[in-house]
Amino acid sequence: MKIVNTPEEVRKQVALWKKEGFSVGLVPTMGFLHEGHGSLIKKASEENDKVVVSVFVNPIQFGPSEDLASYPRDLKHDTELVSECGGDMIFSPSPSDMYCEDFCSFVDVENLTSGLCGAKRPGHFRGVCTVVTKLFNIVQPERAYFGQKDAQQLAVIKRMVRDLNVPVTIVPCPIVREADGLAKSSRNTYLSSEERKAAVILNKSLKKGLAALTSGERNAEVVKNIIKDTLNSEPLAKIDYVEIVDSSALAPVTNINSSILTAIAVYIGKTRLIDNFTFNL
Structure with missing residues (x-):
């Protein structure tokens, strides 16, 4: 397995492939990377001859008060996991490899980014769409794999690809969870042992909301209140948002x-966690 750092190296290898x-x-x-990422890599290796995994903490999707500097990094561990899961190349550029000094071109998706995490993190999805577009242009894959845990991101990327006629098939992959139901996330490492126990309240609250829907409840406000009441039962939990939106238009x-x-x-302590489920009638 190769580790490359520049777009030129990636293009050269992909052209040979x-x-x-x-x-x-x-x-x-x-x-x-964790098992959730591993599931994406394994799926990609099943459906493609070669798999490129980008490892890049994208600075332009972080706000001024967010955790860019402290975001966890471990390329050695990432390399081992990518190799075990069937990846063929890691693309690990520096910010200067991705963004020249006078960089001023961005990709924006409107409407879908105005609510949910987009409302709380202005500019976040502009950063996501820009870096993903760059990765698509550099790697030129047939398929790209995204986890459903970041549901808004997935919807935004799918819409961007559709609207801009990007020749890439977006493959959604299921949420991977710990044994107690907590969705796997790199930010879980920020949690203390007490906070980690408290964090299971996210999945518990969603299960109660899903149970209400399955039982026939169709009033969104009622379902949201069931979820909020469950979350509020955990002293360490502070709600950022609880929303029910159309799956496509958000x-x-x-x-x-x-x-x-x-x-x-x-928020569990100072750590912001997200989770979701889709309900189809």
Whole structure:
């Protein structure tokens, strides 16, 4: 397995692969990989001849008060996991490899980014869409793999690809969870032992919301209140948002009569965690 640092190196290798008739899959990540990322890499290796995994903590998707400097990094561990899961190349550029000094071109998706995490993190999705577009241009994969835990990101990337006629198939992959239900995340490492125990409240609250929907509840506000009441029962949990939106447009819904996304963001101590589920009628 190769580790390369520049777009030119990636293009050179991918060109050789494609000359041999190999298909290429891309798994974009910010590193500090866990089993959730591993599931994306394994899926990509099943569906493509060659797999590129990007490991890049993208500075332009972090706000001024967010955890860019402290975001966990461990390229040695990442390399071992990528190799075990069937990856063929790690693309690990520096910020200067991705953004020249006078960089001033960005990709924006409107409407879908105005709510949920987009409302709390202005500029975040502009950074995500810009770096993903750059990765698509550099790697030129047939398919790219994204986890459903970042549901808004997945919806935004799918819309960007559709609107801009990007020749990449977006493959959604299921949320991977710990044994107690907590969605796997690089930010879970920020949690103290007490906070880690408290964090299971996210999955518990969503399960109660899903149970209400399964039992026939169709009033979005009622379901949201069930989730909020459960979250509020945990003293270490502070709700950022609890929303029910249309799965495609991500617009808030009042009466549930189509496919919906129920998404939450919750602070456990100082760590912001997200989780979600989709409910299809």
